[in-house]
Amino acid sequence: MAVAARVLAQLRRDHRTVAMLIVLPALLVSLMWWMFTDSPMVFDRIGGPLLAVFPSIIMFVVTSVATLRERSTGTLSRLFTMPMGKLDFLLGYAVAFALIAVVQAVVVVSIALYALDLDIRGSAWQLGVVAVLDGVLGTALGLFASAFAATEFQAVQMMPAVMIPQLLLCGLLVPRDQLPAVLHAISDVLPLSYAVDAVTGVAQGNGFGAGAGADALVVIAFILAALGLGAATLRRRTA
Numbered sequence: 001m002a003v004a005a006r007v008l009a010q011l012r013r014d015h016r017t018v019a020m021l022i023v024l025p026a027l028l029v030s031l032m033w034w035m036f037t038d039s040p041m042v043f044d045r046i047g048g049p050l051l052a053v054f055p056s057i058i059m060f061v062v063t064s065v066a067t068l069r070e071r072s073t074g075t076l077s078r079l080f081t082m083p084m085g086k087l088d089f090l091l092g093y094a095v096a097f098a099l100i101a102v103v104q105a106v107v108v109v110s111i112a113l114y115a116l117d118l119d120i121r122g123s124a125w126q127l128g129v130v131a132v133l134d135g136v137l138g139t140a141l142g143l144f145a146s147a148f149a150a151t152e153f154q155a156v157q158m159m160p161a162v163m164i165p166q167l168l169l170c171g172l173l174v175p176r177d178q179l180p181a182v183l184h185a186i187s188d189v190l191p192l193s194y195a196v197d198a199v200t201g202v203a204q205g206n207g208f209g210a211g212a213g214a215d216a217l218v219v220i221a222f223i224l225a226a227l228g229l230g231a232a233t234l235r236r237r238t239a
Helices: 002-013 015-035 040-072 075-079 086-115 124-148 152-169 181-187 191-203 212-233
Strands: none
Touching: 002 015, 002 086, 015 040, 015 086, 040 086, 040 124, 040 152, 040 191, 086 124, 086 212, 124 152, 124 191, 124 212, 152 181, 152 191, 191 212
16 A cells, blocks of 8 residues: 555656546547547447557556666665565555546546447446456556566557557457457457457446456456566566
8 A cells, every 4th residue: 555655646746647547548539539420330339449448558558667667766676675575566556556547437438428428328337347447457467568678668669569469359440259260269368358348248238247247357357367477577677
């Protein structure tokens, strides 16, 4: 909790990062609505998945860079002189960004539903819960990926390597059941696929008790796995 409070205090002083985390997803969803303003059915189809994709990608970039900065400045080494383990550090970051994800989800879901008139059959609160999980998923993947970067530039480079293949195969562009067999099999082991499936399930009226709940549990499992692997591979300093 001390790590989480420290991260939130840093974010409170970094207005540009806060704007990127909270405002940018809503702006991107609004841009997509504007692009398809003459084809509202298209936006209704992809609007839900976008609520999974945009927060995950933005959280990934911010957390991977922030964690790498902690190592490169020696802050992480100093923190580990205290009675704190690697998992404590990652959980602190996860808790802090989970709180940010709640605000992010409330903003982007509210704008999508009430300003952009996104048509969904499920409950708005379930859509919000899934959007929070998707933001936390991006955070966990960013914390894990940062262990393999030596500079902030390399941390940013991780985004296309980790997230773009998931973006292509998650079902946003082509339904996963229409992918070639090999690509469909690959998509089955990618976390963003289940994030999109959960949002799509809620949007189609298949709530937590009718399919979306199982996908949400898989997303939670990926979050826990990413945090565990991140703790196992986290280095105190960059090479």
